[in-house]
Amino acid sequence: MNDTLDNHQRSMLNGLSAKFIDRVHNRRGDEAWIRSLLLDASTLFVPVWQGRQLFDGGDTPHPVLLRGRDISNLGLSVEGAVFLGLDKGKAYFALDLTEPGAPDPPEGMDARGEFRDLRAMSPLLEPEESGLLAYARAITYWHQRHRFCGDCGSPTVSSCGGHVRLCTSKDCGRHIFPRTDPAVIVLVASEDSCLLGRQPSWPERRYSVIAGFVEPGEALEDAVVREVFEETGVRVRTIHYHSSQPWPFPCSIMLGFRARAERGPIRLGDGELEDARWYSRTELRSEVELGKLLLPPPISIAYRLLESWYDEGGTARLRDLGSSSWVPLPERPWGKTSP
Known part of the structure; x- marks a missing residue:
């Protein structure tokens, strides 16, 4: 792109x-x-x-x-x-x-x-x-x-076409509005390589860019730096906003960034990832064509971030590598949260 x-x-x-x-x-x-x-x-x-x-x-x-x-x-x-x-x-x-x-x-x-x-x-x-x-x-x-009030525990009712829930307690009467959980997702690059990782629950061979939830009192840029370092031990140097995507699984907004870092050894730190690697464009293309690497689905912002980096190489487009995306796993049971 x-x-x-x-x-x-x-x-x-x-x-x-x-x-x-x-x-x-x-x-x-x-x-x-x-x-x-x-x-x-x-x-x-x-x-x-x-x-x-x-x-x-x-x-x-x-x-x-x-x-x-x-x-x-x-x-x-x-x-x-x-x-x-x-x-x-x-x-x-x-x-x-x-x-x-x-x-x-x-x-x-x-x-x-x-x-x-x-x-x-x-x-x-x-x-x-x-x-x-x-x-x-x-x-x-x-x-x-949000069927019950988080303040007093009373039942709530829908209002304003379903975009507000009202506490039914006369002593409380709280107005509850929809919320979206912010999460950062970042393509980290160093010279001709990008940083990809995989979670243990993912399909075999699936790798993607780094992502994580924003914590209270944290700026988006600080969340990018923290998540990348916690998960891989890599220190990000520069950060630029790319684009965003609603991700209703169950209620997130993915805030996409591009970042640069000095390529160094990877140290898995917080248990979120079971593996992380640096991939050059040549390595990524070879692994995908051999079926050794599965990429995120093209509908996802993760793919978009990877595509924007890969296509900058000027020799090929990521979409020209053919069908290489993973098939999403069935979602967790209703009511369970997932990143």
Whole structure:
């Protein structure tokens, strides 16, 4: 990728961003307007069940969106649906069908399709599709995790089209807003080499760039320096922002950076990685072509960072190396957090 692209152009290349939808934030508090959209025959609902989304069974799977009449025919209700926004005058809502303790989706949903993991399906989707599903997954996950007030323990209720939860206690009345966990992800380069590592839980041969969560009271640049040093013992010298990507697995925003460091010995420090290595462009190409190295999926910002560095070499493009990406593992059980 040409690094002269501006940040908006870069974000257009990173997947899972619902950039096309107008969130109409100034009308979320208009209950009558939200109600009218819920009852509009053209409104589409994104069904979510245990963090998974509905896909048809075709050779090229497509997301299945429902209309109000579909939901009514299944004996379900649109109550509690979360307003996502408008696109070309049509409203979109996320509808969480997860029932506590229920092992299966609601009866009749199997005739519509199969609930599948967005992380595995996203490479097959159009950017608008993956962005919409990611948005729906993230906001419904937040609702699942905030059914009770963190201050007094009282139940909470949805408000403002699903973008606020209100504590029902008259003595508390806390307003709870959606939060996104910031995480830094960085391509560290030294001369003609880049630094890649692998976690023990990843598929065999998969390596990626370094990443980690930002801690309280920490600047993003400081988080980059700390994470790289903690995981590999490498000291970063210069840092430049690259682009960002929402990562709703379960609720992160990946903040991408490019950094330079002096190539030196690697010391695995905090147990996050089981291995880390310096790869020259020649070594990376050879390992990928021989099937000894699996790269992150092209939809991810990790791939974008690696691509921007590799393509600067001028002799080849990373995408020309062919299919070399790892297949994502099934996500952890609903309610578990994962980086």
